[in-house]
Amino acid sequence: MGFLDNLKAKLAPAKEKVGDLAQQHGDKIDQGLDRAARTVDERTKGKYSDKIVSGTQKAKDAVDRLGSKNEGGTPPPPPAS
Template sequence: MGLLDNLKARIGPAKDKVSGFAQQHEDRIQHGLDKAAETVDKRTKGKYSDRIQSGTGKAKGAVDRFTHKDDAGPGGEGGTPPAGSPPPVS
């Protein structure tokens, strides 16, 4: 068993616990992200608003993927494909 296999085996249970915690408190996490984005935007006087919005959106997407990892079926959620994946071939 290699080093990465050992790490994966040890991190697995912790990842499940964190995922469960995030599922229970998803609304609070989302609210915290919004509040942090608002505070940073005020402190930078709106200079980086578009980047802050983009970063907040990406963070919310990551939280959503992390908390709903068990909800996806074999074909995914059926919504938009993950960023960076090639478009489907017709």
């Protein structure tokens, strides 16, 4: 086995744990992302609003994918850009 295979094997339990946490606390994570996005947007005086909104949505989609993988269903498709 190569280095990357060993690394993947060692990180598998952590990935499962993160997925479980995302499933249990997805709503709190989303609220935290929204709060962080608002704070950053205020501090940059709206200069990067479009990038902040885009990044926040991508982070929320990633949390949704992590949470849905542990439910046994298929994860939602990534959003069309």
